[in-house]
Amino acid sequence: MVRALIAEDEPLARQTLRELAGEVDWLEIVGEAEDGRVALRLINKLEPDLIFLDVQMPELTGLEVLEQTEHVPAVVFTTAYDQYAVTAFELEAIDYLVKPFGRKRFHAMLERVRRRLLEPEGDAVVVRAREALGAGPVRRLFARVGTKIVPFTLESVVRFEASGSYVAAHTERGRYLLNVSLSELEGRLDGERFRRIHRQHIINLDFVSTIEPYDDRRVAVQLRDGSTVVASRTGSQALRGLVT
Numbered sequence: 001m002v003r004a005l006i007a008e009d010e011p012l013a014r015q016t017l018r019e020l021a022g023e024v025d026w027l028e029i030v031g032e033a034e035d036g037r038v039a040l041r042l043i044n045k046l047e048p049d050l051i052f053l054d055v056q057m058p059e060l061t062g063l064e065v066l067e068q069t070e071h072v073p074a075v076v077f078t079t080a081y082d083q084y085a086v087t088a089f090e091l092e093a094i095d096y097l098v099k100p101f102g103r104k105r106f107h108a109m110l111e112r113v114r115r116r117l118l119e120p121e122g123d124a125v126v127v128r129a130r131e132a133l134g135a136g137p138v139r140r141l142f143a144r145v146g147t148k149i150v151p152f153t154l155e156s157v158v159r160f161e162a163s164g165s166y167v168a169a170h171t172e173r174g175r176y177l178l179n180v181s182l183s184e185l186e187g188r189l190d191g192e193r194f195r196r197i198h199r200q201h202i203i204n205l206d207f208v209s210t211i212e213p214y215d216d217r218r219v220a221v222q223l224r225d226g227s228t229v230v231a232s233r234t235g236s237q238a239l240r241g242l243v244t
Contacts, residue, residue, distance in 0.1 A: 002117050005048040006032045007039035007065065008078055009057045013099055017052050017078070020106045026118065027110070036060025040068055047071045049117055052097075055079040074117060076109060138188045141169065143176035152176065154193070158225045160185060160202040170225065197221065197235030211239055 004027055008014045014032055021027050030046050033039035037059040043051060051073045053062040060068070062077060077096040094116050095109040142151050156171045162182045169176045178185065186196055196202045207224045214220040219236040221229045231239055 001026055001028050002050055002113065003028050003030045003046070003048045004050040004052065005030060005039070005042055005046060005073070006052045007036070007042075007057065007062070008032075008052065008054045009034050010054070010099070013054070013078060016101070017106075020103060023103075024110060026114070034058075036062070036065050040065050043069045043073060044071050048073050050074045050076065050094075050113060052076050052078055074113070076113065141176075141178060143169065143178055145176070150176065154190070155206075157194075157204055158207045158223055159204060159227065159229065160194075162200040170227070172225070195235075195238065197229065197231035197239060199232065201229045201231075201235075203229060205242075 004021065006014055006017050006021075006029060008017065011034075014034070018029055018032070021029050027050075030048055031042045033042050035058040039051070039053070039057070039062075040060060043065070048071075053065065053075050055062045055077055056079070057065075066072075066075065075093040077093050078099060078101075079096060080099045095112050097105065097109060138154065140151055140153055142149050144150075152169070152171050152173065156173060158170045158172065160182060161168045161170065163177065167178045167180055167182050167185055169178055182196070182200070182202065186194075186202060189202065193206060194202050194204055203221060203223065209222040209224050211219050211221050214230050214236075217233045217236060219231050219239055221231060221239070223229065
């Protein structure tokens with residue numbers, strides 16, 4: 001049996017999860033929480049194998065619950081917005097459900113749960129989820145392209161550029177949009193490889209071709225994909241500091 005907890009503030013969504021879970025003989029719902037603080041308490045008390053976790057809840061968000069919990073269950077995110085797909089995959093959640101969801105989508109998600117938790121290597125997901133939530137840099141990102149989720153490695157990224165409410169990742173394979181802020185992303189990147197040289201630009205130092213004077217205080221960075229980024233004054237000073 002997989003023991004599961006529902007953490008969801010919408011009564012209808014809780015009811016749907018409860019009823020669909022009742023159709024599965026290897027899944028047992030051991031508790032329900034309607035806000036983040038109750039979810040945190042029940043996770044530590046009941047120690048479920050799996051949690052259906054709403055991203056946006058009163059008191060604590062789903063991400064804040066994961067940051068504070070002592071027991072670390074496998075996670076399936078539930079959300080009204082598919083923009084959280086990137087977050088879900090970064091944290092190595094088993095899956096995410098966009099509300100409203102139906103029986104077919106629920107059972108497709110459960111097949112992933114079954115493979116992760118009921119097969120021999122499934123227990124490792126708990127450890128991986130905790131490690132992914134830590135302070136270390138991410139190694140891989142996921143972007144939505146049409147109806148697909150496309151993974152790409154950090155090593156392939158030439159530069160990140162703020163683009164409205166998104167971040168554009170310019171890679172060797174093409175351009176992908178991420179629904180995060182540049183500051184949020186910066187905090188998860190390897191500082192030895194990626195440098196923020198402007199409030200709108202983070203570059204991968206491995207792709208730098210040349211750094212040339214742009215004016216009295218700023219420099220222009222030529223990158224191997226043919227693009228040029230003019231660093232801010234502060235960014236230019238930091239780049240000059242790399243010279244030994």
